Amino acid sequence: MSDVTSDSSxxxxxxxxxxxxxxxxxxxxAAADVxxxxxAQSLGQYLRASWARVRGGNSGVLPVVLAIVVVxxxxxxxxxxxxxxxxLVNLFEQSSIYMLLAIAEIFALLLGEIDLSVGLVMGLGSxxxxxxxxxxxxxxxxxxxxxxxxxxxxxxxxxxxxxVARLRMPSFIVTLGGLLILEGVAIIVLGGGLVGxxxxxxxxxxxxxNIFWGAFTPLVSWILLAVIVGATGTGLWMxxxxxxxxxxxxxxxxxxxxxxxxxxxxxxxxxVICNVNRAHxxxxxxxxxxxAIVLIVLGASTVLxxxxxxxxxxxxxxxxxxxxxxxxxxxxxxxxxxxxxxALISGIAGVLFASWQVSLTTNIIKxxxxxxxxxxxxxxxxxxxxxxxxxKTIHGVLGGLVIGGIYxxxxxxxxxxQWIDVVVAVVLLAAAxxxxxxxxxxxxxx
Amino acid sequence: MGPDxxxxxxxxxxxxxxxxxxxxxxxxxxxxxxAAAExxxxxAQSLGQYLRAWWLKVRSGDSGVLPVLLAMVVxAVTFQIITPQHSFLRPSxxxxxxxxxxxxxxxxxxETVVLLLAEIDLSVGAVALIGGVIAxxxxxxxxxxxxxxxxxxxxxxxxxxxxxLTARLKIPSFIVTLAGFLLFSGILIVVLGGADGSVNLDTSKFNQLVxxxxxxGTIPPVVSWILLAVVVGAVGTTLWLRAARRRRQGLVAPPASVTxxxxxxxxLVxxxxxAICNVNRGTxxxxxxxxxxxxxxxxxxxxxWTLVxxxxxxxxxxxxxxxxxxxxxxxxxxxxxxxxxxxxxxxxxAGLGGLLLGAFFYGQYSTNTAxxxxxxxxxxxxxxxxxxxxxxxxxKALHGVLGGLLIGGIAYGVSLLNLGSLSxxxxxxxxxxxLLAAVxxxxxxxxxxxxxxxx
Numbered sequence: 090m091s092d093v094t095s096d097s098s099x100x101x102x103x104x105x106x107x108x109x110x111x112x113x114x115x116x117x118x119a120a121a122d123v124x125x126x127x128x129a130q131s132l133g134q135y136l137r138a139s140w141a142r143v144r145g146g147n148s149g150v151l152p153v154v155l156a157i158v159v160v161x162x163x164x165x166x167x168x169x170x171x172x173x174x175x176x177l178v179n180l181f182e183q184s185s186i187y188m189l190l191a192i193a194e195i196f197a198l199l200l201g202e203i204d205l206s207v208g209l210v211m212g213l214g215s216x217x218x219x220x221x222x223x224x225x226x227x228x229x230x231x232x233x234x235x236x237x238x239x240x241x242x243x244x245x246x247x248x249x250x251x252x253v254a255r256l257r258m259p260s261f262i263v264t265l266g267g268l269l270i271l272e273g274v275a276i277i278v279l280g281g282g283l284v285g286x287x288x289x290x291x292x293x294x295x296x297x298x299n300i301f302w303g304a305f306t307p308l309v310s311w312i313l314l315a316v317i318v319g320a321t322g323t324g325l326w327m328x329x330x331x332x333x334x335x336x337x338x339x340x341x342x343x344x345x346x347x348x349x350x351x352x353x354x355x356x357x358x359x360x361v362i363c364n365v366n367r368a369h370x371x372x373x374x375x376x377x378x379x380x381a382i383v384l385i386v387l388g389a390s391t392v393l394x395x396x397x398x399x400x401x402x403x404x405x406x407x408x409x410x411x412x413x414x415x416x417x418x419x420x421x422x423x424x425x426x427x428x429x430x431x432a433l434i435s436g437i438a439g440v441l442f443a444s445w446q447v448s449l450t451t452n453i454i455k456x457x458x459x460x461x462x463x464x465x466x467x468x469x470x471x472x473x474x475x476x477x478x479x480x481k482t483i484h485g486v487l488g489g490l491v492i493g494g495i496y497x498x499x500x501x502x503x504x505x506x507q508w509i510d511v512v513v514a515v516v517l518l519a520a521a522x523x524x525x526x527x528x529x530x531x532x533x534x535x
Numbered sequence: 536m537g538p539d540x541x542x543x544x545x546x547x548x549x550x551x552x553x554x555x556x557x558x559x560x561x562x563x564x565x566x567x568x569x570a571a572a573e574x575x576x577x578x579a580q581s582l583g584q585y586l587r588a589w590w591l592k593v594r595s596g597d598s599g600v601l602p603v604l605l606a607m608v609v610x611a612v613t614f615q616i617i618t619p620q621h622s623f624l625r626p627s628x629x630x631x632x633x634x635x636x637x638x639x640x641x642x643x644x645x646e647t648v649v650l651l652l653a654e655i656d657l658s659v660g661a662v663a664l665i666g667g668v669i670a671x672x673x674x675x676x677x678x679x680x681x682x683x684x685x686x687x688x689x690x691x692x693x694x695x696x697x698x699x700l701t702a703r704l705k706i707p708s709f710i711v712t713l714a715g716f717l718l719f720s721g722i723l724i725v726v727l728g729g730a731d732g733s734v735n736l737d738t739s740k741f742n743q744l745v746x747x748x749x750x751x752g753t754i755p756p757v758v759s760w761i762l763l764a765v766v767v768g769a770v771g772t773t774l775w776l777r778a779a780r781r782r783r784q785g786l787v788a789p790p791a792s793v794t795x796x797x798x799x800x801x802x803l804v805x806x807x808x809x810a811i812c813n814v815n816r817g818t819x820x821x822x823x824x825x826x827x828x829x830x831x832x833x834x835x836x837x838x839x840w841t842l843v844x845x846x847x848x849x850x851x852x853x854x855x856x857x858x859x860x861x862x863x864x865x866x867x868x869x870x871x872x873x874x875x876x877x878x879x880x881x882x883x884x885a886g887l888g889g890l891l892l893g894a895f896f897y898g899q900y901s902t903n904t905a906x907x908x909x910x911x912x913x914x915x916x917x918x919x920x921x922x923x924x925x926x927x928x929x930x931k932a933l934h935g936v937l938g939g940l941l942i943g944g945i946a947y948g949v950s951l952l953n954l955g956s957l958s959x960x961x962x963x964x965x966x967x968x969x970l971l972a973a974v975x976x977x978x979x980x981x982x983x984x985x986x987x988x989x990x
Contacts, residue, residue: 203709252971259925261655261709262915262974269912269967273960280956451959458908462717465710475707507724514718521706521714 132343152523153471153487160491164498171498174365178377181363182301184493185379186211186438186445190464191471191485192390193434196427198468199394199407201477202253202260204428205461206245207435209271212457214242214439216275219284219449222293231293239436245271246432250425268458275454285448300382301444304375307364313381314356322349379441383486386434390482393430403427407477459510466517467492474524492516582792602976603921603937610941614948623948627816630827633808634750636943637829638892642910643917643935643942644840645884648877650918651844651857653927654701654708656694656878659885660910661719666690666886667893668726668900670746671734679745686890687883693719694882695875702874720907727902736898743898749832750894753825756813762831763805771798829891833936836887840932853877857927912966917942920973938973945969 143151164171190207197204221227221234229237249267253260286294305313325345332339363376394400402423405413414420446453464485471488473480495516499509593601614623622628642659649656670686677685697715701708724730736743754762774794781788809826817823844850852873855863864870892910893900921938923930949961 205713252975256975256978258971258974258978262925263971265912265915266967266971266974269909269963269970273962273964273967276960276963277957459717462713465713469710475710505730507721507730510717510721511725514714514716514721517714517717518700518706518711521710522700522704525704525706 131341135341135344150472150484150487153491156470156491157487160494160498168501171501174362175367177362178367180493180497181380182377183497184489185383186441187463187467187492188383188486188489189386189434189438190460191467191489192386192482193431194464194468195473195480195482195485196431197260198473198475199403199477199480200424200427201407204431205261205264206249206268206271207431207464208458208460209268209275210242210245210432210435211439211442211460212454213271213275214238214436215443216278216449216454217241218297218440219286219443220278222286222297223284224291231296235440238440239433242432242436242439243429246429247425250428253428254421254424272454272458276451279449279451279454283448283450286443287447297444298447301379301441304377307375310360310364310376314360318353318356321352325349386437387482387486394482404478462517463492463513466513466520469520469524470516475521581790585790585793600922600934600937603941606920607941610944610948618948618951619953623951626811626814629811630816632943632947634827634829634895635947636940637833638888638895639913639917639942640833640936640939641836641888641891642885642914643921643939644836644932645881645888646914646918647923647930647932647935649881650923650925651853651927651930652874652877653857655712656881657709657712657911658697658715658719659881659914660907661716661723662690662693662882663885663889663892663910664905664907665719665723665726667889668723668734670890671736671893671900674742674746679742683890687886690886691879691883695879698875698878701878702871716907724902730902733899733901738898746890747894747898748828750827750829750891752828754828756825759809759813759826763809767802767805770801774798837932837936844932854928912970913942916966916970916973919977920969924977925974
């Protein structure tokens with residue numbers, strides 16, 4: 090089962106079935122072994138099969154896309170500035186942190202574990218990277234500071250992962266204790282004062298600052314978009330063509346084309362929005378670097394989870410750890426690596442966080458803790474299950490956008506932060522409820 | 536099998552059927568140390584046999600309160616050595632620690648109720664603070680008992696809501712209560728009247744003074760001694776009579792010497808506490824002495840929860856569900872009902888903890904009074920280090936009290952150390968490390984008990 094969903098390229102060729110349409114509607118619950126959309130031969134069949142799957146309880150990204158629409162429409166009605174290019178770029182920037190943390194969290198959630206320390210791994214990462222580039226302090230080059238920061242975060246993940254995987258301590262307790270210790274360590278590293286990276290006289294600080302606040306020029310943005318859409322589109326198309334040549338199950342051509350067109354439209358919309366001048370005075374335009382960073386992390390983690398043996402094992406453990414163990418999967422190793430990757434991505438978020446905040450204080454580090462709730466909420470809203478084995482990193486990106494939209498929209502309305510917290514809590518509960526109910530509707534897993 | 540098997544024995548000794556008195560126990564004990572060590576402890580006929588059986592139980596992984604008692608000794612000795620002027624064990628500091636710890640004790644008892652189910656409540660800190668603020672706000676206009684009651688009931692409702700989501704919808708409790716933590720932290724600020732809001736007790740008004748005195752008020756030394764005599768007398772008589780009754784009816788009862796030692800220990804601890812509290816800890820101008828009211832209050836909470844957990848059907852069901860939910864369900868226990876009530880009781884008890892917290896900080900509540908996140912970590916750490924298992928089915932209210940005292944001692948000890956800039960981070964690192972150490976002991980001791988079957 091997990092083999093099919095996690096790696097569709099290896100699904101064996103089923104007999105081409107000319108009566109699929111009738112079968113699909115008649116037995117949409119029972120056909121869990123081979124997802125009907127895999128054997129669909131035309132776009133219409135595919136859409137019908139997807140709808141049957143949604144009705145069967147496995148709704149995928151549909152709820153989160155609906156949530157994005159609802160958030161966009163309701164806040165736009167409340168405040169016409171919400172969908173302005175200026176605010177949208179602001180929203181993307183803000184959401185990028187949530188997206189990265191949600192992707193980090195998904196690596197733990199897929200195993201059926203949870204990582205409550207992502208917020209403070211980010212906090213620790215931001216403090217370390219900011220301290221390392223201080224001209225009066227360590228004065229390291231920016232790239233060395235980033236590498237060491239990411240390595241330090243990986244070490245934190247390895248320690249927590251070892252406690253969870255080898256000693257079988259519950260992950261939410263290990264990471265709860267871990268986040269407290271990290272908070273203390275981050276405050277020690279910070280040294281009680283204020284660390285800033287806003288001084289543009291020093292090149293290393295400037296590079297760090299520009300990671301969040303810098304942007305590609307409009308022209309470069311367009312070229313990059315063309316390159317990315319071209320490369321991904323060709324990749325998708327070639328893969329399908331190869332599969333078809335080898336007689337493997339392939340989605341219909343029209344579907345592949347539709348996917349590529351959708352991607353291009355989304356990309357063009359994004360670049361158009363970002364290329365509007367969003368400065369009050371002077372010129373700020375172009376796609377922010379962080380969007381590219383999020384896309385790289387998304388792409389790399391998607392490939393890792395969907396196309397490698399490691400990814401298959403992650404889904405296998407999340408679906409049924411005992412079955413995975415008996416199939417020869419080394420549970421502790423995979424689990425530890427997942428926690429390391431989670432911490433690595435949180436560390437990347439930490440570098441962005443330092444760049445976003447410009448100057449770091451003890452209170453900002455303490456506030457970093459609340460990001461874990463947003464990360465879990467983003468992942469679960471996006472469609473990742475709390476119970477393991479179901480989810481993709483794209484869910485983190487979409488869920489992060491919803492959370493960012495809610496935060497940004499409520500903030501525009503002048504809602505105070507405690508009420509925003511209340512709303513996010515309710516959203517998290519709603520997402521968890523949907524997750525639980527959709528699992529109930531879905532065919533029972535052994 | 537382990538936690539399930541020990542159920543009827545540890546929780547309801549009153550209903551255990553009489554076991555044939557075994558004259559060869561001593562020989563058996565050494566030959567089969569792992570099997571049924573607890574039953575042997577129950578059927579022990581003399582003090583020596585009892586101690587040997589107890590030691591076997593400790594060695595087989597069920598160490599009970601031993602680790603937390605050892606930890607207390609280590610913490611006390613360490614802080615006594617490293618604090619400036621060796622001031623840690625001064626009576627004034629000890630009484631302060633008692634007061635601070637009572638908050639953690641009550642919260643840890645509350646958390647224990649939920650932990651017994653193998654669930655967790657991460658919102659206790661925020662719920663406790665809301666309970667405290669509600670009581671403080673209401674007592675400005677209402678009589679003190681009505682304010683306290685209203686606060687506890689509101690907290691109970693918060694808990695019941697979370698319990699319903701966990702029990703009926705089967706959303707994992709740590710997610711429900713994590714969201715609850717965020718939700719209630721937000722509502723807390725709203726109830727306080729904004730981020731810079733606060734509520735203070737006016738001690739010139741009787742009703743507000745009562746709540747203030749819950750922690751700050753003291754019992755006069757003479758009355759303290761009389762109360763101690765009454766409490767020890769009552770507890771001792773009850774224990775002795777219960778053992779005698781059981782012996783008369785042919786049920787298994789601990790040897791008389793064990794009962795006597797227990798009563799002596801209770802008396803000894805009581806005398807030590809009263810003696811410490813009766814030392815004048817005031818200034819030259821104003822003497823302060825006597826047992827703070829909060830100590831008997833915590834004892835009452837401890838007594839009530841010990842009775843509920845050990846002697847009522849609700850308590851038995853909690854252990855049954857924590858040990859093996861499926862077995863409990865097949866035995867006819869309403870899982871959802873018991874779980875919902877457990878969360879409600881946990882939150883109501885936590886509300887009392889919040890009340891004590893506000894009174895401890897001289898009747899002042901603001902957003903800076905306590906960090907709800909830190910509070911919940913201290914709470915879980917206190918319960919787990921006291922001996923309550925995170926995996927359900929194992930723990931007592933007493934464990935929460937002992938764990939709370941340890942956490943309170945550590946928290947205050949660190950603040951005595953004059954660490955300068957290190958003292959803030961240590962307030963985070965220490966409870967985190969203590970929590971991890973406690974869970975590690977919990978995990979390893981379950982492994983030693985040879986009963987871990989979960990993947």
